[in-house]
Amino acid sequence: MKDGRGRRRKTDERGVWFEDERPNSTVLGPKIRSLRQRMQLTLDEAAASAGISTPFLSQVERGLARPSVATLVAIARVLGVDIQYLLDAPREERYVARGDRLTFFGFADATKRFARLTRVTEGGRMEALLVRIPPGQQLGEITARAGEQFWYVLSGAVTLTLAGATYVFREGDCAHYDSTDPHHWRNTGEREALLMWVGTPNLL
Structure with missing residues (x-):
């Protein structure tokens, strides 16, 4: 099938690309696989x-295949x-993250929300995230996969239990520790808490 300008177009599972607009599969594939593995999703789960x-x-x-526009949006x-x-x-977008373009996402039925501040690159070691924790909610052990981690409280009140001790954090407070130390975070305030997390190796 051709469009009005004579360019041939093809269809994948959903939607269409014009032939000269289709993404480079040799670049696209590894990016998708790397992100999926960092999120610990199986092929079946992601698909x-x-x-x-x-x-x-x-x-x-x-x-070996190039997804359609709609499919790529879904992925x-x-x-x-x-x-x-x-x-x-x-x-610019490979190095700069604009605040008005940040997108928060979650895992499964989790109420916590995350937004990436750093660009995920093949072989990258560091990751930075914004984390939203609703009142009364605990942050799960997703961060345990990182080795060294740093937290900075941007707003709200949270409690950190670390190696058997409990610490209360408010805006401007921060923590730096090794993930092998038993730990968990909980929002002990009456409003949503916003934290910045920086860790290495990368988390997602």
Whole structure:
């Protein structure tokens, strides 16, 4: 099928790309696979969440297939990134994160929400996130996969239990510790708490 300007277009599982607009599969596939693995999602889980088949997602990750616009949007949503990241975003967006473009995402039925402050790159060691914790909620052990981590409280009141001791944090307070020390965070205030997390190796 051709459009009005004579360009041939093809269809994938959902939606269409014009032939000269299709993303580079050799770049796209590894990005998707790296993000999926960092989120500890299986192919089956990621494919089901994106509404596509597991074999098709496997082909995308191996550079053997190119997803449609709609499919790529769905994959980006599951991985918690903007579609522009997967499409080789403009140079600025590889290094700069604009506050008005941050997108918060969650895992499964978790009430906590996360937004990436750093760009996930192949071989990258450091990750930075904004974390929203509703009142009365505890932050799960997702951060235990990092080795060294730093937290800074931007707003709200939270309590850290670390190696058997309890510490109360408010705006401007911070903590730096090794993830091998038993720990968990809880929002002990009456409003949502906003924290910045920085860790290495990367978390997601």
